[in-house]
Amino acid sequence: MTQPGNGAQHDTLQRLERLARIESPSFDAPASERMADVLAEWWDAAGASVRLERTEAGANLIAEVNGVGDPLLLVGHSDTVWPHDSIETTMPWSVDGDTVRGPGVYDMKSGLLVMVAAIERLRNRRHRSVRAVIVCDEEVGSPTTQALLRACADGVAGAIGFESPHPDGALKVGRRGSTRVRLAVRGRASHAALDPGSGVSAIDELVDQLLAVRGIVMDAALGSEVLCNVGTISGGGRANVVPAEAEAEIGLRFLDAPTEESVLSALRALAPVRDGAKVETQLLSHRPAWSPSRADAGLLGLIAAAGRGVDQTITGRPAAGAGDTNLLGSLGIPTVDGFGPRGGGAHAVTEHVSLASLGERIDLLEAVLVDVPASTV
Template sequence: MTRTRGGTTGELVDRLERLVRIESPSRDADASERMATQLSEWWQDAGATVRFERTEAGASLVAELQGEGDPLLLVGHSDTVWPVGALEGDVPWSVDGDIVRGPGVYDMKSGLLVMLGAVERLRGVPRRSVRAVVVCDEEIGSPTTQALLRRCAEGVSGVVGFESPHPDGALKVGRRGSTRLRVEVQGRASHAALDPEAGISAIDELVDQLLRVRAIVSDSTLPSEVLCNVGTIGGGGRANVVPAQAQAEIGLRFVDSVAERRVLAALDALTPVRPDAVVATRILSSRPAWRASEGDHAFVDTIVRAGRSLGQEIAARPASGAGDTNLLGSLGLPTVDGFGPRGGGAHAVTEHASLTSLRERIDLLEALLTDVPA
């Protein structure tokens, strides 16, 4: 069995299996409570003061460790995209040499152990103050925990997110903003043959509105590219009835806040093409664009130096996917994400993580925490 600083590989695997076997899909409040309880036990053993924050989505955990200077905020989540039963079905737990598999093993239960592994090594050692927050609803956009994230960010020196890195292990600095919204249309039903003039087709109206959406997101005067995907369309019921209702769910990705504000304002101002039709735009979830700042790059430089002290070469670049660091980075806090271990298959049956990379990330965070600012 490989001995690592702060424990054996077997001990890491045992902990990871315990977390993975708590199947914790978003909005499963009982499962999030079990995750928070297990994590709380380990954080308290590491010397942290722990509290729970509960919302309708479940239990989130906040842990505080006193040290030098303003705290460094460590950010993670306990929920996964996998339904209960995935462990016994498509995504069984397994260990094959360096590779571990299971629901949530990569996104991001292994990242939670990076946090713990580093702080456990540093009991009684001079180090930075630490605040950790593990939210219960990140996979659905953190709709109930964004206020908690904002509170946890008050007075911190920087933010580290423990989502998965780029495939080559590079950290993430800057993320596209992500907004899910629904365009809803209310028309008026009538017989499609006997009295078509009395009806207002919600589907026809929706089609025209989606053409407007396409024009808005492709406006050549926008400062940056906007990605737009119409993910679902619904409405109507029978071919002989003018449909009274229709809706489309749309996913948008933004590089910068200027394009984000302009596009969302234009979509909010959509007006009906047909008299007496009603059009409404409803935001389902939204994470702001986080464009890397000078402070973010300076923070990356600090991490690069910590990595070189260990013989690790650390790189960082922007990412397309969104997460909780979008909010925190957009607030102007020095922020980096992707501090979880290498692996792959997030949200897929091939989900897996590397134990070697898990140990390397623990080493890197330990080095970062012991680099106490003067």
């Protein structure tokens, strides 16, 4: 295993701290601009052609590095789940031996460093072409950047995501699809004692609709398991008023596209049980199921072969969580995720990353870009 020297570790730590101190919660456009400016500076110095594209959520970075063959697409995000001032309160920056803590260091500012640090090592060497895209709204489902991801995926040989790996360092090949749905019911208000017959209870209707949802996701005819979680329920106001409105937000996870489409079609077709009630199903966010393919396995095999050249054993398997690679893998592009360094505590006050693993991932990406012939993906 190749470890970065003390000087390289110091530079990497400085960079990671700089990114961590640019607190960049989703939908904070000015914060995303600050992140994009710093990253653009580093990518430009590494010899990339850099441009920023903006959506209502903020700034997104696209970098192109000329090389051999069709490009590999490197995918990351600059937003985090952490609010401003977390680094001064709940998530202070700290370094304890190999363990680095701070908001977003694991998910996924360390992964962003892996990308650019490996690119910096490629000057004056034969290497494959690279395209990188760093979006600003991944943590909330990439609602404004999915079109950008599709555009950046045009003509690529494969895609590598820099989210965190499995706890043992294994890469992620295949991810459950993730969809959030709002089920909204409108009834009719009335006095619950003096005129109950004139009312239509939106809450009662919602309860029956949620039972119908449960039946849909547990249908034995579905091709695979569906995870369903009713995350929020709201409605009504007073016990003496028949409620006119109620809604629930539902989280769904899918293993394959046919099951996903069957369930979502059934949800769109939900009809009121009560006369006078109205039911609306609204898709809040959607990441399609990415089922591992033979092409994905081929890309994993090439990464594993490059890993052997730097004394690293690389494996991969499916993951439960969703990310931007769901879209790319579902499009049939050879895709692997989890190329970020080992650590833990994503989205929690225990968030941390391994500095040694950060160095290993830089070594591995360098080996992939230099040692893997472009014609083999």
